[in-house]
Amino acid sequence: MTTQFKVLERNHPRVDAYDKVTGRATYASDVYLPGMLACKLLPSTRNHARIVRLDTSKAASHPGVRCVITGTDFPDIRFGSGALRDRYIMPREVVNFVGEPIAAVAADDEATALEAIELIEVEYEDLPSVVNPLSAMGTGAATVHPELEDYEGYGFTLGHNVSTLLDADRGDVDQAFKDADAVVEDVYRSQGINQGFLEPMACVADVEPNGRLVVYASTQGPYQIRASLAGVLEIPVSRIRVVAMELGGGFGAKLRLTFEAFPALLAMKTGRPVKLVNTREEVFTMNGPRLPVTNYIRSGVMRDGTIVAREAYTIFDVGAYLGAGPNSGIGHGIGAYRVPNYRLRSYGVYTNKIYVGSYRASGVADMTFAVESHMDRIAHELGLDPYDLRVKNALREGDVSVSGAVVPTNGLMETLEAIKEKIDWPRDLEDGHGLGLALCEWRSGSGPSTAAISVNDDGTVSLLTGSVDISGSDTSLAAIAAEALGIPMEKVVVAKRDTDLAPYTGQSGGSRIVYSQGTAVQRAAEDIVQKLMALAADRLGVPEDALGCEDGRVYVMDNEPQGLTFTQLAAASITSRGGPIIGTASLSSMPYTPVFAAQAAEVKVDRETGQVRVLRYIQAQDVGTAINPMAVEGQLDGGVVQGIGRALTEDQQFDPETGAVRNPSFASYLMPLAMDLPESEIVLINVPAPDGPFGARAVAEPPGFGPPAAIANAVYDAVGVRVKELPLSGERVLAALNGQNADIDFDVEALRRAEGIAAD
Amino acid sequence: MARFDYLEPHSVDEALGMLEKHGTAARLVAGSTDFLVRWRTGFWRPEVVVCMQHVPGLDRIDFNDDDGLSIGAMVTVQDIEQSDTVRARYPALAAGATAFAGVQVRNLATVVGNICNASPAGDTLPALLAHDAQCRIVSSSGERWLPLTEVFVGPGQTALAAGEIMTELRLPTPAPNSGGLYIKHSPRGAMDISAVGVASVVSIGPDGAFSSVRIALGAVAPTPMRAPGAEGRLVGQPPTDQNIAEAARLAAQAARPIADVRSGAEYRREIAQVLTERTLRHAAATAVGGATDFEDIRRLAVQTAW
Incomplete structure (x- = not known):
């Protein structure tokens, strides 16, 4: 690849690669402090019940047990992870899902803590419960949160158990449907999904001699959990220090407070460090996964394939609490297409099961499955080629997105053309084989971002950023700093995250680090360059505007040999008049920059067992400038693997009566393995973003959106059956092949009526 | 994660003595791949675990035309998967072994352990049934041979009595063609x-x-x-x-x-x-x-x- 850059658009191994492959990287569970206690949790066995008696006396007097806490040991303050303050960090009176922690023990070791957990006596009085979100919206259903209307932030009155309702409207939808040549209507359903990160939640809490709480955490958002801890423990933010350890995967599950408050309170009560390392079963049953989504989608189309109207009603099951905003999928009801008239509704509905969490662009993969399956349905109804239909309706520069922002220059068309060529679409295939497409869209993540870079006297720089490294983002930030400063990567030291040391920043999530945090790093580096130029002008005795700067050297433009290297300036800066040099930058938001990806699957369907095998999977994504191409490809690979899992085998199941997780282990929650996957085929499209560091776009989220629809579309192409529910298990595909493929019931009229929209 | 005493016999007789002494409080393990999972979840809480890893002579695979295939109680699934004899003469068993879990688990798990765990889904079990396996079962009072078809009683349950150990399997030589x-x-x-x-x-x-x-x-x-x-x-x-x-x-x-x-x-x-x-x-x-x-x-x- 030819490139204008010195550092970027070249492959750089991760700055932490050596530490990670040699086991030297330090994770939260690697923290050992003198006198440290082990913490274990007692889960609720009921999905909606009043706690009548919670007797911890036997546990507390068990030898080796130092402290037992329950919900009433915490201040009586409601806490929220999503739009509402709808929960207590530990239930005080009522449990809302099976697995909800209701007590925590700190003991000398883990085995003793477990023994103590078994000694806690609980008596429940069962309350009516509801598990199915569509039932929960009905008037006769049990009420999950009787005090919902009192919750801070609540503002929606449409429907029972509805936590949140988002809407987006444009044009005259009903008229557009009347004028359409054809109307296509579908209901899709996607399953519960676990984030499947390798490292379970873990943390160590300690109280420093001066009384400050220190939490060593496995988190994507150290500042965010600091704020939540301050809230639930009722202590000032300034009395808490969060040290973000290496993160062994999060994918959204560690954006917010998980269980850090339990060891924190136990540490405060005992004065000793307390460690909590969750088990895999606790990951599945206590920490929010994605929950099932039901999607009603209807389109009005003209004979030539032009989409003129879209209606989408999406029901997000949010479980017991809003562990994450459920509705980020709202704008994605129209996908990457220009649709002049639309009505989009997205409901978050409470049920008595584990609360919903975040996962790699929560909700958008569900929406993309519906929208992109629906696109193929439209094409087949009209007798058009699915590829041509997508090209015809795709967003172009200058179109207005759902958010109201104008779509800037982008590589959407190039991504479509790239996969068409690479998979050779359309093409005749042998029996049981099929091709399918999907188009994915996302936006580059924004939010508060900061960076501070200090220049060391040996010519290296220390980059201080509050962003936790996920997927190699430290390496990308170092590359951006090096490029902007004109120095090699090796001269950038990336400091570890600690809320006492680094400036405040947003969470590591939503495809925001490189795009937003990277911009802050670029600006901080430019701040340094300016200061170095001033210092050079002073030392060289020439005006600043007579100086040039290239490759880490400042020189006199009229006399190039006269100059100072970055290293010389760095050394000089320490004793200079202006003092040691620090560059800083901060920003609150970034302009709208879309990210588009086109994907294509080739599958084989076993007509006798219904099993689907993915033979090829191709993805083309417009990444703008690829900061570190090997890291970009890693992100794209990982996303597609997660998407193939979502399409074929992953399925977090819930008991229909109790809402309990039925498969809380990797032996029964099936993530794809190497044998289940095709070779990775990636095309990077590089249309530089108008904003973003050196033209980079966000990368992380879209790769995982496409596989469910692309594979479902390929299954249709292979054997002529349309499966509208995930995962596309052998059982489901075989049922469809046997003609037992029932449509999913969905009473859209009831939702329209509730809003006063007339039936047509 | 209940605590237990861990015993390592060095002969079958010693193991039988341990089982006799501890009765139903003891659990016999070979590769421990099923045991560790069920112990961690609290499903099994033995007071004593008797591990067969250090009993010599149980890890042999032998074949001759008259007696057929002999598989010792400590032969791992990976041993079977890698055996040229098994691959050539008992292809269904080779297939069952290769379909079994992954290499790390196969390196520990034993074929006899797979039988004694008696999961309906055990991957070597249909092949052993189809190859007409016979099981040698010893106790302090002697030994008996039982066809594998009579070993499985229910999910996780076998016809082995307390104090009995399955030490060997025999698979008859397949007929020509x-x-x-x-x-x-x-x-x-x-x-x-x-x-x-x-x-x-x-x-x-x-x-x-x-x-x-x-x-x-x-x-x-x-x-x-x-x-x-x-x-x-x-x-x-x-x-x-x-x-x-x-x-x-x-x-x-x-x-x-x-x-x-x-x-x-x-x-x-x-x-x-x-x-x-x-x-x-x-x-x-x-x-x-x-x-x-x-x-x-x-x-x-x-x-x-x-």
């Missing part, structure tokens, strides 16, 4: 528990008809099971598509599947029929056409979507 295969059906291509598994081992006589047929089904009943009705339908008949399809239908009828997180009951029955048909076709073809290369066996045993 024999063939066999095990196919595992699971959503994932590796490291997965069978939703259904079927093994068929057949011999073709000089007349071109089936001279013996053994079909065994896994994960479709409380125990791994033979399908005698389907077997009887084929013996003496030529291996035509129609005969094989009819036998497969009978085998599926004999299944008593349940629904769980992996699969619905009816789907299991449908898959049992498909896999019976596929294993029989392959077994019949290789009985007369010669053995299959092991890499093909591996592919056939585990590949998703034929």
Whole structure:
């Protein structure tokens, strides 16, 4: 690849690669402090019940047990992870899902803590419960949160158990449907999904001699959990220090407070460090996964394939609490297409099961499955080629997105053309084989971002950023700093995250680090360059505007040999008049920059067992400038693997009566393995973003959106059956092949009526 | 994670003495791959664990034409998967072994342990049934031989009495012109528990008809099971598509599947029929056409979507 850059658009191994492959990287569970206690949790066995008696006396007097806490040991303050303050960090009176922690023990070791957990006596009085979100919206259903209307932030009155309702409207939808040549209507359903990160939640809490709480955490958002801890423990933010350890995967599950408050309170009560390392079963049953989504989608189309109207009603099951905003999928009801008239509704509905969490662009993969399956349905109804239909309706520069922002220059068309060529679409295939497409869209993540870079006297720089490294983002930030400063990567030291040391920043999530945090790093580096130029002008005795700067050297433009290297300036800066040099930058938001990806699957369907095998999977994504191409490809690979899992085998199941997780282990929650996957085929499209560091776009989220629809579309192409529910298990595909493929019931009229929209 | 005492006998007799002393408080383990999982979840809480790892002489695989194949109690699934004798003469067992978990687990798990764990879904079990395995069971009062068909009593339950140890398996020498295969059906291509598994081992006589047929089904009943009705339908008949399809239908009828997180009951029955048909076709073809290369066996045993 030819490139204008010195550092970027070249492959750089991760700055932490050596530490990670040699086991030297330090994770939260690697923290050992003198006198440290082990913490274990007692889960609720009921999905909606009043706690009548919670007797911890036997546990507390068990030898080796130092402290037992329950919900009433915490201040009586409601806490929220999503739009509402709808929960207590530990239930005080009522449990809302099976697995909800209701007590925590700190003991000398883990085995003793477990023994103590078994000694806690609980008596429940069962309350009516509801598990199915569509039932929960009905008037006769049990009420999950009787005090919902009192919750801070609540503002929606449409429907029972509805936590949140988002809407987006444009044009005259009903008229557009009347004028359409054809109307296509579908209901899709996607399953519960676990984030499947390798490292379970873990943390160590300690109280420093001066009384400050220190939490060593496995988190994507150290500042965010600091704020939540301050809230639930009722202590000032300034009395808490969060040290973000290496993160062994999060994918959204560690954006917010998980269980850090339990060891924190136990540490405060005992004065000793307390460690909590969750088990895999606790990951599945206590920490929010994605929950099932039901999607009603209807389109009005003209004979030539032009989409003129879209209606989408999406029901997000949010479980017991809003562990994450459920509705980020709202704008994605129209996908990457220009649709002049639309009505989009997205409901978050409470049920008595584990609360919903975040996962790699929560909700958008569900929406993309519906929208992109629906696109193929439209094409087949009209007798058009699915590829041509997508090209015809795709967003172009200058179109207005759902958010109201104008779509800037982008590589959407190039991504479509790239996969068409690479998979050779359309093409005749042998029996049981099929091709399918999907188009994915996302936006580059924004939010508060900061960076501070200090220049060391040996010519290296220390980059201080509050962003936790996920997927190699430290390496990308170092590359951006090096490029902007004109120095090699090796001269950038990336400091570890600690809320006492680094400036405040947003969470590591939503495809925001490189795009937003990277911009802050670029600006901080430019701040340094300016200061170095001033210092050079002073030392060289020439005006600043007579100086040039290239490759880490400042020189006199009229006399190039006269100059100072970055290293010389760095050394000089320490004793200079202006003092040691620090560059800083901060920003609150970034302009709208879309990210588009086109994907294509080739599958084989076993007509006798219904099993689907993915033979090829191709993805083309417009990444703008690829900061570190090997890291970009890693992100794209990982996303597609997660998407193939979502399409074929992953399925977090819930008991229909109790809402309990039925498969809380990797032996029964099936993530794809190497044998289940095709070779990775990636095309990077590089249309530089108008904003973003050196033209980079966000990368992380879209790769995982496409596989469910692309594979479902390929299954249709292979054997002529349309499966509208995930995962596309052998059982489901075989049922469809046997003609037992029932449509999913969905009473859209009831939702329209509730809003006063007339039936047509 | 209940605490327990850990004992390491160095002979079968010593192990028998330990079992006698501790009775039902003791649990015997070989590779511990099932034990560790169930102990961690608290499902098993033995006070004493007797580990057979250090008993010498139990890790042998021997074969001769008269006695057939002998598999010691500490022979691992990986030993079986790697054995040239097994690959050449007991292809269904080689397929069952290669379909079993992943390499790390196979390196610890033993074939006899797989039997004693008595999971309906154990991947070596249908093949052992189809290869007509006999089990040597010893106790302080002597030894007895039991056909494997009589060992499985229920999910996780065997006919072994307290104080008994299974020390050896014998698989008779296959008749000339024999063939066999095990196919595992699971959503994932590796490291997965069978939703259904079927093994068929057949011999073709000089007349071109089936001279013996053994079909065994896994994960479709409380125990791994033979399908005698389907077997009887084929013996003496030529291996035509129609005969094989009819036998497969009978085998599926004999299944008593349940629904769980992996699969619905009816789907299991449908898959049992498909896999019976596929294993029989392959077994019949290789009985007369010669053995299959092991890499093909591996592919056939585990590949998703034929």
